[in-house]
Amino acid sequence: MSVASSERRAPARGDRRTRRGRTSAPDDRRALSRNGLPADVDPSVPLPKRLLRNRLFWVSVAVLLGYVACLLLLYRQVVPDQEVPGGTIPGLGTEALPIAARYAAITAVPLSLVFLWADRFRPQRIWVWLMTFGWGACVATFVSAQVNTWAASQLSIAGDGDPATGARAAIFVAPFVEEAAKGTVLFWLAILMRYQWVSRLSGIVLAGLSGAAFAFVENILYYGRAYRFAARTFGQVPPLEALQQLFVLRGLITFFGHPLFTAMLGIGLAVALRSKSKTVRVVAPLAGYLAAAFLHMAFNTTASLTQGRSQLFVYLFVALPLVVGVVVFVVRQLFREGRLIRDRLVDYVRVGWLPEGDPAALSRLRTRSKAVWHALFLGPDRLLATLRMQRAATELAYLRDSMVRGLVDEAGTRRERVLLARIRSLRAAAVTQPEGRAAYPSLRRRRTAGAPGGYAPASYPGPAGLGGNYPAPALTARPPGVPPSASAPLGQTATQYSEVDPTWKPPGE
Template identity: 70%
Template sequence: MSQPLPKRLIKTRLFWVTVVMLFVYAACLVLLYRQVVPDQDVPGGRLIGLGHEAVPISAKYAALTAIPLSLLFLWLDRFKPQRFWVWFMTFAWGACVATFVAAQINTWASAHLSIVGNGDPATGSRAAIYVAPFVEESAKATVLFWLAILMRYRWVSRLSGIALAGLAGAGFAFVENILYYGRVYRYAANTFGEVQPEQALQQLFLMRGVLTFFGHPLFTSMTGIGLAIALRSKSKIVRVIAPLAGFCAAAFLHMSFNTVSTLVQGTQLLLMYIFVAIPAVLAMVVFVVRQEFREGRLIRERLTDYARVGWLPVEDALPMSRLRTRLRALWQSIFRGWHGFLATVRVQRAETELAYLRDAMARGVVDDAGLQREKYLLARIRSERGRAVIQPAARADYARIKELVRRRRPAPAYAPAHYPGPAGLGGNLPAPGTAPIGPGATHYSKVDPNWKPPGE
């Protein structure tokens, strides 16, 4: 940490991995754009693409779903948030690499199944049911397995698994929605009918972007939960079976969703949505809420272990285990100045990591290197705790805003004082170094010797 930031970045492997992956993301996005946007000449005719006009309009509607979903998953993992580059790389993988790979394999599989089916109309849904779930879930889950390998000690909870998987799914759904919206917009623009292109796009947006927006994030979350369970388990059997079970659950949910949306129509589709899809989403919401309470209880119990041996103050366990209390502490630390805010952030992150480290040591998934990390975190907490806000007060010290403003306000530039005139604002003192000192400083007014009281 004593070295400059540019030098540290150059020596970090993750920095170079990030640079390489950015080029890979850009290449996949450009190749996918050239494949689906312009019109292409194919044997026997001309393949109509999305068109350059439809892409910006489709991206605007797709962003209305992707941005709130991404913010929701970032807000979800608040106990131990990942670094920004991890979030960005996960979302970009789903948006660029996963969509490009899935498009190639799904297109090849659809053509192959159509040929094998000998023109059977029923073969049109085979790729969506039997191929797309496994291909798309594999493409999205690949980045999760890479993260589990590269940062296995930073992936500490199931909430982290759900958040990262949800970001990969949201990125995939973002680009996929652009493709679907662009196709329906271009089709409506080239078809003479009563439905306008914008109206047709809005109808599809209602179906994909509003009613079924949860699809890809929900499916991929199963893989994220399986990986999180594997990383926090000491059993080798669980480490192998849990990710596979999570991936199979994701593929099965995806297959069920595609089957229902492809083969079921009308009232039956509505009933399946009400009695199957919505309960599945509510079950995930209940699971996430329970995990929030579980993680808070884990942090409180593990920090209490350090408080019992005197390595941490007793009053730290409860505030660090409550998200609302931590947020209030951050808010009140703002009025203590920049250093107080940074100290509060560092203490909260250090004590949270210390709690998860203690839990990993108790589970037996961290070796003796955890002891060195434990000492570092305890030393960091002791050095920053004096300036941090641990237990927030009933009300923030808003009066310090005036003090900070007054401290930054420059003093008024008064003209220098000159003797014998007034010196300073009150005029009580002579100007320093200009007034005579001693008996010579006393002056008397002239007296008339003929003066006498009146009337004499």
């Protein structure tokens, strides 16, 4: 080999060493993906092309198609009458379905809004909420209906058997089947977007949405059956009254059942995702699932085997205290997450990367809400910048917490730089520490200069003077130097006297 050829190839080897020493963009993306960290999108790539390359987009499309299929199959199974050997099984019917849906929505809509309100520090994206709600309403109800029906047929006893056999499926099968069906979506979300599960509140909110959706469809089935049974049975209460009686029991008194049960699994998954211990990551979700199934089993047992005072005792001294305990737990978690955000942002204040006022302003829900309210009256750009800065600061705090816990590797440092740069770029336009009142729009009328169009200026005395409504006629006598278009001055110069007729006298003299 000649010297010239070796000299020409030497820079190539040096370039390869340089490339090996640096980290390329694909390597950065792989490192971020390995830790579950999001990568910034390339704005130069068109939106349709980004969607086609996004795996979450295709997962969402497939899941939506599955939701539609399960909902149609469930509709065909429960709404029309079913012909079976030996007779006909009446369905809900098209008349009872919309009535039952309206009563079921009275509970489902406010309950879902409460769960969405609780997810305030770092709320999930809208499509995550919709996917979770759709899973509980479509997939979980369809799968539970098939498995529970099959299990009930296997546990039933033909002939003169045990009269308590009818409750076996509700006590021993339905709790495990339904909690597994509702909680499956939580495991999928934990796999796809574990970085967004930053607290126990995230698990409670997503689990509560799945449980509320499941209860929504299940209540439609129960309300519709009660309505149809009362309509087909002679001598019973009116159909609407029968539906309302069941609505009071399921929709008002025990509305918290399914969301409360599934919340146990959500808490277990959240604990597992925020822990570095492999044992905790395995035991916590399993413990959450068993707790949800046990609570569901106890609820069904009480509803099936107790009546009267015993049932009221269990409701007042067991069920309601449990619900109050969960509410207190959620409120405490809100304050705990605020303290966590403040403590983690203080780390960046100590090194001079954030101002001293940011931790307190960005960790209080009242201050954050007030900042959004002030930005709302400053224009859409200020509002959008405020929302983005709050979200970036919250993500930065939780990222710092993950780095302290050892849940992410050095890829977290790259995401940290991106978030800090985003906060610096948004600071000028965002409202961070609101003071005083918001810039409300003025509702006062603007005073117009001059008289209305088409009218002469007001003149005194006259109809358009003080208290007048129409332009005054021009005065015949004006002081010297006053133009005809100007108003007459007040005082003695404004007083005009008519001529006196010396021949005038009272009539008859």
